[in-house]
Amino acid sequence: MPEASLGRRKLGAEQSPEELAIRSKIDALVAELYHLREDEKKEFAPGRDRVHYAGRVFDDEEMRSLVASSLDFWLTLGPYGEKFEQAVKKYFDARRFVFVNSGSSANLVAISSLTSPTLKNPLRPGDEVLTPAATFPTTLAPIVQNKLTPVFIDVTLGDYNANPELLAEAVGPKTRAIFLPHTLGNPFDLDAVLKLAKEKNLVLIEDCCDAFGGTYGGKKVGTFGAMSTLSFFPAHQMTTGEGGGVVVNEGKYAKIVESFRDWGRDCWCPAGVSNTCGKRFDWQLGGLPKGYDHKYTYSHLGYNLKPTDMQAAIGLVQLEKLDSFVKLRQIHFKRYHDAFKKYEDRLILPTKHEKADPCWFGYVITVREGVSRAALTRFLEERNIETRLVFAGNILRQPAFHGVDHRVHKSLENTDRVMNDTFFLGVYPGLTPAMQDYVIESVDEFFKQNG
């Protein structure tokens, strides 16, 4: 666990023996509270207790780290934030990791960064971005919000990723970027997509919000694109409560990403620091007078999407557990895969690229003709088993996206199929063998009753 005193030391304040003694008592009490709650937990009772599709998985370490940072009372992104950003950067061996307050904000910042006037050839209104139509709303929204034109590609059933052949066909004279999620943690065909990006000079951004911990060809997803995005919402591979971030693999985006997160400012000083550039009062930018304080100089129409130091304090502990979370998700996935193989004539089971080793977000199923998704998911939900749809389905059919400028490449037949016939079960680390037994028995029961 990160040292309890981290924040205070960086604040420059020595902790007195009295304070250290109080902190140590609080630390022990927090651990005691966690264990008390654990002891009071009842054993899973099938039918009575809900089988969630996802949830926070933590122990006293996260709670103690959070409390330690709250006692420091830094609040805004500070010493824990700095340490967390460095830790994730190291995990990906990236140029930079910029922590933000959600995966949606990470997507907004990453896409906005492509339009920065500080780039040699920024994306301009009307430029096209290839993206699947079976998607998450805030993977698409930042494309539209930046006045770029989404070009919708159909997905493949089984892997639920944008079909790489269709991607290649869809490139037109205005196409500048590819923004693809690794759907439900399943890495898309990176060989094909990277080849296309190189040939057509397109920027690739990976939405890894559901895919943290997966690999392709032995290399971590999130390291392939110019940038990639993460979500730390509790349903995801690790959590900071709300939270997310941009992994920057191409150095030219590092300052830009940070600027969009931090009000659009030109200055890149961390919190509480001034004059990192060494010429705070020597710049002359825009129409400002020479020497105008760099701290108050803005080069982008930015936002404030910063998370807090307390979120980082949780993230530091969770990151250390990521590998074990990945393994558990893979074990849970395999358990369902083995159990449901016998229904392959009735269900399309998930498939993956041969080079992919996914950290699955869920166990995704499409019902074949003759099986009703509504009947199956209702049956499971009535037995207290949570099911989820593949996010927005065909996003063009969502009310928010009517009237949005776009281009569709060929048909969205499979996307509509996903909207009508696909759902997923959870594989998160908090599942127990008893819970999985119950889910499997319930699916067996459904097919016994429904032929």
Ligand SMILES: Cc1ncc(COP(=O)(O)O)c(C=O)c1O
């Ligand atoms: C693929 C994808 N992108 C982006 C997001 C947004 O992440 P957040 O909920 O942290 O805003 C999600 C959320 O689940 C997602 O699944």
